[in-house]
Amino acid sequence: SAVISQKPSRDICQRGTSLTIQCQVDSQVTMMFWYRQQPGQSLTLIATANQGSEATYESGFVIDKFPISRPNLTFSTLTVSNMSPEDSSIYLCSLEVTGGSGDTQYFGPGTRLTVL
């Protein structure tokens, strides 16, 4: 499986500011995903990011709040805009690896965000 890194690993931010999270992969992948995990909760898909096209957002998530870039096959960013305490979560990127028997998603280490 590919090696996935995220920056920053954690951050504490003030209300109203924005934070950009980076996801770097050591091999080229077509599909990358961004998830949010609110405290004590499960993972929820924010959007799917394919290189060369606009990200596809899930219900409840909008581009103005969570703009995503996918400039190449090894990199993506997620910005959390105009943050509020409710945005405090772990944000994880993942990539899809196609194997002999199908696809599996592997996850980055996550970015732990606290908004004051």
Added chain:
Amino acid sequence: AQKVTQAQTEISVVEKEDVTLDCVYETRDTTYYLFWYKQPPSGELVFLIRRNSFDEQNEISGRYSWNFQKSTSSFNFTITASQVVDSAVYFCALSEAGDDKIIFGKGTRLHILP
């Protein structure tokens, strides 16, 4: 609609005991995929296993084993001779053929007590 239910919110067992984590899923597709992930306190999500709907063979990997029963729509995970390092939140998940989206259960927090 897809749904994954992990009824056990939290489990505590003493080290060396066996423990089973339950997972029940719902899907209308005949082709689907089931997953288990481990999330230790550090926060990263570690892939454990992927099972295709057409493969009902149970799987064993070291102290880990998985029991897939299509008749009851269950995909349970057993840890044998548990160790403190097994303490984590474990997520069961489901995706349907042709859909890259993974639906996660709410997770089971497992405490292994020394």
